[in-house]
Amino acid sequence: MTFSNRISPGSIRHSFQNFTAKAVKNKRGLTVAAAAVVAVSAVVTPVVVSNAYAEPAKQAAGPLSEVVKGSPIAPMALQHTAAQDSFDALAVAQITEQQVQGRADVTQLDSAIAALKSNYSSDSTTLHKLTVAADNAVTTANKAAVEHDAAVAAAQKAAAEAAAKAAAEAAAAAAALAQVNTxxxxxxxxxxxxxxxxxxxxxxxxxxxxxxxxxxxxxxxxxxxxxxxxxxxxxxxxxxxxxxxxxxxxxxxxxxxxxxxxxxxxxxxxxxxxxxxxxxxx
Structure with a gap:
């Protein structure tokens, strides 16, 4: 089952907003509601993240409200945000890995992707570190791919210039031979x-x-x-x-x-x- 089949970012955000509203009206229900958020968050796993997911996920997460920041569920909200960021980082890393194949070393990307997949339920601090590592791996891979492309283009240009020079010299030699043979x-x-x-x-x-x-x-x-x-x-x-x-x-x-x-x-x-x-x- 893929991530998109389990639960969507929109539904998570909708549930989270409903929970926040209820928490303001009835502070005694915070503990029960917090348990519900934990239950919802537990089914969100980054098995497969599509390319179209990354940006909607960022928009859906949104900033923590002042009510949530001052409530007992703040750590869970922070965990939820960290999980969303890690899902985004995983999506970008997977797409980048496909795009730079054969043009850059993907060892760092592979490690970052594997770490995100195997630690999706970790604490927010760990998820943040893994997300930063994945973002850095993406930057490194893209830079290497650009440098590779530039080197290939330079080599092709040099080869074309050398071929043109050789052709010109051959033509000149042929012309000289044709002349001296009269x-x-x-x-x-x-x-x-x-x-x-x-x-x-x-x-x-x-x-x-x-x-x-x-x-x-x-x-x-x-x-x-x-x-x-x-x-x-x-x-x-x-x-x-x-x-x-x-x-x-x-x-x-x-x-x-x-x-x-x-x-x-x-x-x-x-x-x-x-x-x-x-x-x-x-």
Whole structure:
């Protein structure tokens, strides 16, 4: 049987008001009436408290009247108020526990809920302490849930920014590759690389341009039946793997290997071009 099936806050308040009125008229009946209040309060147990109960319960309880405060039943009225507050705290704690699952540690909430359920008939002082503990547990759980949500949002934002940055870098790399893989792009890359890596100027580039125009037309996909491959016509093409595994698809890798080969074998592009003019190969 649920709490709402046993007795409603409205009926408790109505009975309590009737009792107070009668107590004013007949003070000799206070003892009997007090016993009746105890009997009514005894059946109110916080087995299940619905979400809609909390606020009506607070309104139904109301402040103690001056008559009740000065009467022998004041302790029972105080007990009744403490019980109502504990029921409210239990309802809020149970709802909060459901809402923050997976977003906060509910250990403190579980303990507070269990304590309220097992001490609903305790004295008002104990109920007050349990109610305060439950309220504190709710505050702590809600704060933890908010912090969890903020951390998740920050992580998602960081991941999105990192993904966007990676995508932008990949797009830039793809654009650069597409550019260098054109004959004009390959020439531009070769001229800047030979200047920065070997100190060769425009005269040496003129020789290089003539050499690789003859060998491949600056086409990174050039292939000779002999097995010579790419812009520098490496034989075999797999030699260029010493510079990069992308030697078959990236003109920049081929150019780096070709410049290194020329420097090691002929000293300069003009030396390689001179040899090519004499022997038709280099």
């Amino acid at each position: 004959p004009d792009g390959a020439r531009s890359y070769a001229q800047s690389t030979m200047a920065s890596s070997y100190g060769w100027g425009g005269d040496q580039f003129s020789c290089l341009n003539s050499l690789w125009n003859r060998e491949s037309g600056w086409n990174y996909q050039a292939y000779n039946p002999s097995g010579a491959t790419g812009i520098p016509q490496a034989l075999p093409g797999s030699k260029m793997a010493s510079v990069g595994t992308d030697w078959a698809t990236d003109a920049a890798t081929q150019i780096k290997w070709g410049l290194g080969y020329i420097a090691g074998s002929y000293g300069t592009p003009c030396g390689a071009w001179s040899h090519s003019q004499s022997y038709n190969w280099y």
